[in-house]
Amino acid sequence: MDTQQNTALTRALAEVPGPLPARGVIHVVIPHTDRFTVVGNHLAQHPGLSTAAVGFAVRIQSLPQGTEIGVKALAARFPEGEKLIASALRELEDIGYLQRARIRLPDGRIVTRTVFCNQPAALLRPRKAAPHQPATWQAPSPAPPADRHPSPVPAPAPAPMPQPVPTLPLPPEPVPALAPTLQPAQVLAAAPQPEPAPAPAPELLPPLATTPECAPAPPPQQSAAPLFVPLVPPPTAPKPPPRPLPQPCELTPELHRAATALLADLRRHSPEFTLTKDDIQQLAPAVAAWLEREARPDTIRHVLTNDPPQPLRHPAKLLRHRLTVLLPPPLPGAHDLAVPVRRVTVTPFQTCDGCERAFRSPMPGRCRDCRTDHAQAAA
Structure with missing residues (x-):
């Protein structure tokens, strides 16, 4: 009676389909209905990522959009230290799951934008262009006021895919200074007059709703979407060329x-x-x-x-x-090892031209006292 039996686990094991393995892990899979995150086996079993990096990748995927995932922010949220978190983030960045880029905002500030991709390998594959569907154009309905005109104008043979012409014309709407040009009878009557017909008149006929020409040309066929440019850098940077072997000055x-x-x-x-x-x-x-x-x-x-x-x-x-x-530098010579001698400039003695006393000066002349007496006598 002192050993507690877990009947729930026993019942769950009985519901596992197929024979149970003799050794190793046994999975009891209960479908999630809320608060779950989908993680691919390419991440959970990645051979190049440490367990800490995989764990932080799962934790980052479970966070909502806009959550700070810097080193200090993750250290404040989880019990791991900043060094372990920084090392895990660098691993994810090398593989391609994490991207960090510095961008400049419109106000001049520079911020770091962090992007996490749950399948970086999928970004390297070109995306399939969506099949282009031909555009079907329908003539505008006579309901909008812009399509209301006194009477329809006869048109040539209808273009492909025309819409049925309304049987009843809509009530006329006054159009200042342009309504006379829309009536075909008035255009024929105005032909014998010496005044030339206004040039913009033929331009105004296409807006009529009852003619196929009123419909604008369908949009041009869009070309196939270009291949997707991957945003994830390659896992390893290109290696520099190997350095050449050192060569002697003279191979005797x-x-x-x-x-x-x-x-x-x-x-x-x-x-x-x-x-x-x-x-x-x-x-x-x-x-x-x-x-x-x-x-x-x-x-x-x-x-x-x-x-x-x-x-x-x-x-x-x-x-x-x-x-x-590990090639060593050449041995220095004797002159390279000699300590430079500091030279001290000594001002020589000069004999004063006035009092015959000796004084130090780079140039011959008078001493300070004789220069002073000479200046006072000259004043």
Whole structure:
């Protein structure tokens, strides 16, 4: 009697269709009716995202539109720290689920706009253009006042898809200064007169509701929608071209022999650095550049073979990288290491032309007292 039985779980397991697995997780799926968020398996089982990034992606999807999802806002809402949240957001941004862009508002302020896409891979695929439906044009109804005219004007053969002509004309509506041009009898009567007919008269006939010409031309056929331009950047930025191997100023036979011997001797100290003959010939100029800069062979060997990755699949590529990136600068000369001497300018002694006393001055002349007495005597 002390062990409590969960009858609800037992009943739920009995309702699971099919035989239950002998091991592993058993899913009891109860459909949601409210307060749920749809999450794709491409996110829940993404191999390149950490569990924290997947969790924050689910939490961000469950938030309503307009909710702040910055690092500080999420740290105030959830128990995780700011460093973990910032790392998770960077992972989502690298994959493409999260985008952050700085935009300028009309008032001049710069803000950060954050966009979350639940399927970034779908943005990279072109969208299918909607099938274009031909536009069907109907003649305007005689109800609006703009289509009310005294009488219909006879028209040529009807165009395709005309609407039926109303049998009863609408009551006339006075049109100032333009009504006489709409009557065909008046136009024929005005022909014998010397006055020429006004030019805009033929232009006013198309608005009649009873003629097919009154309908404006159908809109032009829209071209197929262009392919969708993806807004999500590629997951990885393009890699820069590899740096060239260092070359010595002068590859003498002695330097080449010492470099090839050092590379061939690496397998004696580290068996995983067994190189082929072609690899030794390609890497020998770089080792010669190190020897030319007076690097000791033991130092070069230690730099090249220290702490290699495990397992080491491409020793030649690792040596090429280390020879290029870790190249030391040339040793300074004796004149480069000499401490510069500070020169002190000494003002020489001069003999006064008036009193024969010695005083310091860059130029010969009189001393200060003689210059003062001379100035007072001149005044």
